[in-house]
Amino acid sequence: MTPLIRKLLAVAFFLPLGALPEQANAQTPQPAPADTTHKYENPGGVSQGKKPFLKSKGFRAAIVPAVLIGYGASTINGHGLYSSYDAHNDIRRVFGSYRTHVDDYLQWAPYLEIGGVLLAGVDSRDDRVNLALIVLKSEAIMLSTVYVIKTLTAIERPDQSNNLSFPSGHTAQAFLAASIVHTEFRDKSQWYGIGAYTIATSVAALRMINDKHWQSDVVAGAGVGILSAHLAYLSHRNRWGRKPIGRDVSAMPLWSPSGGMGMSVTWRPK
Numbered sequence: 001m002t003p004l005i006r007k008l009l010a011v012a013f014f015l016p017l018g019a020l021p022e023q024a025n026a027q028t029p030q031p032a033p034a035d036t037t038h039k040y041e042n043p044g045g046v047s048q049g050k051k052p053f054l055k056s057k058g059f060r061a062a063i064v065p066a067v068l069i070g071y072g073a074s075t076i077n078g079h080g081l082y083s084s085y086d087a088h089n090d091i092r093r094v095f096g097s098y099r100t101h102v103d104d105y106l107q108w109a110p111y112l113e114i115g116g117v118l119l120a121g122v123d124s125r126d127d128r129v130n131l132a133l134i135v136l137k138s139e140a141i142m143l144s145t146v147y148v149i150k151t152l153t154a155i156e157r158p159d160q161s162n163n164l165s166f167p168s169g170h171t172a173q174a175f176l177a178a179s180i181v182h183t184e185f186r187d188k189s190q191w192y193g194i195g196a197y198t199i200a201t202s203v204a205a206l207r208m209i210n211d212k213h214w215q216s217d218v219v220a221g222a223g224v225g226i227l228s229a230h231l232a233y234l235s236h237r238n239r240w241g242r243k244p245i246g247r248d249v250s251a252m253p254l255w256s257p258s259g260g261m262g263m264s265v266t267w268r269p270k
Helices: 003-027 056-072 082-094 101-108 107-121 129-155 170-187 190-209 215-235
Strands: 249-257 262-265
Touching: 003 190, 056 215, 082 190, 082 215, 101 170, 101 190, 107 129, 107 170, 129 190, 129 215, 170 190, 170 215, 190 215
Parallel strands: none
Antiparallel strands: 249 262
């Protein structure tokens, strides 16, 4: 074998071996460079500012009650285009001396509707514990608000029984419960809320027919009831009733010859 042939064979043998590292490196995927063109855009959909005031939850929760309370206050006694005195005269002309106690019971009917719908298997928006807490909070807000306004205004009832006419507590109670019905079941059917508000409106009408309240009282009372429910929902954070308490609290009986019997309670707060 000539020297020239030996050199050619050596080059042909070592050239592929020398190229293997480069081929291996070429097959290894290289990470793509980081994309920094969108680094200051809204990551994860996080809000970059407050919503406009007209679209905020507070405005939407307060606008209807504010209109009702404002209109009711504007018609106290003989004020307004259609005053409480005008409405009272028209009601007495139509219904005369008719009286009934149905409104004393009907004010609670929306709550009975909640119980009936739940028993029928329709799920409410909130679980049972949170729904009960919202009801209690709403009632506390409404009762305290009605009491304070009644005491400060001291307006005499149409039947002259006392000076606690404005606003109507019965109407506030009925519209508060109706607002809760609407909020809890509106995703299932709007008819639940329509039925509850129809009952509440009937309570307002009966309070005037029974000569217990002026027009101003029942309109403002409806606003107070709705606002109380809205405030309870806005301030509620759904922190209760999410998990059974057994997951967070455990108890174990203990006994020792020197100390006798006892109980060990362990609490694991989230």
